[in-house]
Amino acid sequence: MLYCSNPICSNPFNPDSHKFCHSCGSPTLTPLFRNRYRVIRQLGEGGFGRTYEATDADRMDAPCVIKQFFPQVQGTFALEKATELFKQEAKQLYELGEHPQIPRLIAYFEQDKRLYLVQELIEGQTLLEELQDRGTFSEEKIRQLLADLLPVLKFVHDRGVIHRDIKPENIMRRAGQPRGAAPTPSLPSNRQVTQSPPFQGGVGGDLVLIDFGVSKQATATLVGQLGTTVGTPGYAPVEQLRGLVYPASDLYSLGVTCMRLLTGCLPQKDGSDRLYDGVNACWIWRERLPTGTAVSPQLGEVLDKLIQERVRDRYQDAGQVLEALSAPTPSLSQASATASEPVNAPPPDSLSSAVRVDYTRLRDLLAAASWEEADLETKTVMLQVAGRTSQGWIRKEDLEKFPCTDLRTINDLWVKYSMGRFGFSVQKRIWEEIVKMNPYATFDDFCDRIGWRVSDSIKYENITFTLNAPEGHLPACVLARQGFGKFVFSVAIFFNVGINHILVSRLEECDIH
Numbered sequence: 001m002l003y004c005s006n007p008i009c010s011n012p013f014n015p016d017s018h019k020f021c022h023s024c025g026s027p028t029l030t031p032l033f034r035n036r037y038r039v040i041r042q043l044g045e046g047g048f049g050r051t052y053e054a055t056d057a058d059r060m061d062a063p064c065v066i067k068q069f070f071p072q073v074q075g076t077f078a079l080e081k082a083t084e085l086f087k088q089e090a091k092q093l094y095e096l097g098e099h100p101q102i103p104r105l106i107a108y109f110e111q112d113k114r115l116y117l118v119q120e121l122i123e124g125q126t127l128l129e130e131l132q133d134r135g136t137f138s139e140e141k142i143r144q145l146l147a148d149l150l151p152v153l154k155f156v157h158d159r160g161v162i163h164r165d166i167k168p169e170n171i172m173r174r175a176g177q178p179r180g181a182a183p184t185p186s187l188p189s190n191r192q193v194t195q196s197p198p199f200q201g202g203v204g205g206d207l208v209l210i211d212f213g214v215s216k217q218a219t220a221t222l223v224g225q226l227g228t229t230v231g232t233p234g235y236a237p238v239e240q241l242r243g244l245v246y247p248a249s250d251l252y253s254l255g256v257t258c259m260r261l262l263t264g265c266l267p268q269k270d271g272s273d274r275l276y277d278g279v280n281a282c283w284i285w286r287e288r289l290p291t292g293t294a295v296s297p298q299l300g301e302v303l304d305k306l307i308q309e310r311v312r313d314r315y316q317d318a319g320q321v322l323e324a325l326s327a328p329t330p331s332l333s334q335a336s337a338t339a340s341e342p343v344n345a346p347p348p349d350s351l352s353s354a355v356r357v358d359y360t361r362l363r364d365l366l367a368a369a370s371w372e373e374a375d376l377e378t379k380t381v382m383l384q385v386a387g388r389t390s391q392g393w394i395r396k397e398d399l400e401k402f403p404c405t406d407l408r409t410i411n412d413l414w415v416k417y418s419m420g421r422f423g424f425s426v427q428k429r430i431w432e433e434i435v436k437m438n439p440y441a442t443f444d445d446f447c448d449r450i451g452w453r454v455s456d457s458i459k460y461e462n463i464t465f466t467l468n469a470p471e472g473h474l475p476a477c478v479l480a481r482q483g484f485g486k487f488v489f490s491v492a493i494f495f496n497v498g499i500n501h502i503l504v505s506r507l508e509e510c511d512i513h
Helices: 075-095 127-134 139-158 246-261 297-306 319-326 332-340 362-366 371-386 396-400 406-416 424-437 441-449 501-507
Strands: 003-004 037-045 051-054 062-069 106-110 115-119 124-127 171-174 207-209
Touching: 003 051, 037 062, 037 246, 075 106, 124 127, 127 171, 127 246, 127 406, 139 207, 139 246, 139 297, 139 319, 246 319, 297 319, 319 406, 362 371, 371 406, 396 501, 406 424, 406 501, 424 441
Parallel strands: none
Antiparallel strands: 037 051, 051 062, 062 115, 106 115, 124 171, 171 207
């Protein structure tokens, strides 16, 4: 199959025998771009060009995305300006692609007097597709979304870039497991790129922020002059539609995205929107929540502040949003669950202990998001409960009789202050999901899933002590060893020594899920 690179061709695919395009008559037919990339199908088209799915012959036909650049502008100056913006985008994508939740840039080149970008193809579903397939999101899923994406936005904004088009279609849930740090993309030697400081985080979440096609430097606030579409109606804030953008503009779009995923109300092609009251100029998302769905006051306040009309009334950076979500306020789901818990289940922050162990410090460390110190404190208190402080490790018989009250208190604290991302019950659920998919799963499979194994190495030094760590990543004090077979406590180590059912059984016996 030959491909016509004429940007205005309506049907660019041609049989191998053709010398001229059957659609437009152009002689610029090619089997491979740059003798490397083969176009498979068109993915989209916009004011700056077309996007295609392709394969990379130099990487064993690995799938990739090609962006062909042909700005629809008039005049030499406008064309030169648009071309410069494209080059800026290439530089931005190169720098941003070091983050594991942003598609990496593979190449940037010119062919037939046209410009092209080649990016990693992300396999998976967009959140819009997920909404359509599985229905509206729960509070837990929204919290996970925010925990995954807010650190990405902080990374992007710290580098002077505004995404400008955050919406469910531009957030993808990666198929399979999230990748680790991205390798350095290959840019032609004639393109000079200044690298930003390397990404310092660990393995990213499973959500990927895509389509930086309308990204610009944060200082370049006037963009409407080139006739480009800036953001998407129904998601973009008013200042963005007027040509001004700030980090808070992306946060606004993220807030609207969360509301639409909670309610299932999407903007319509005719301009109507059930989620926005045009008469009173306000969002009415609470009134559109599905029957039986409730949102905690804490998350509701966060969403309300994200979507304020005036920029100064919103959060000004992603870190402020993460801080607000980490505040030690009991969630609605925890409060409503209290009535259905067994009589021996302590209420949130009761710090109950069957053996009079003090959990105050553990609670305070978790509330302050001091994850590393909290991880070590978890080891300390569990050794105290088991009466094994001097030995420094726990035996399987200690685990089999570990008090339910204490196990629940520790787990509840981790789950609450990590917004459901960390805790023994989270690790247990992940292990059960792995075994359901593969009955022959091993400890290594578990470590890959929760981000403990890095370059085939499982060490405590590999742990990432941030809320953006993979789900189930903490507590991880299990990796601190004292001799063969002597381990401090955590879920996965018992998978490693062949008695994987002990903790799972104990959590079940204690009705901890």
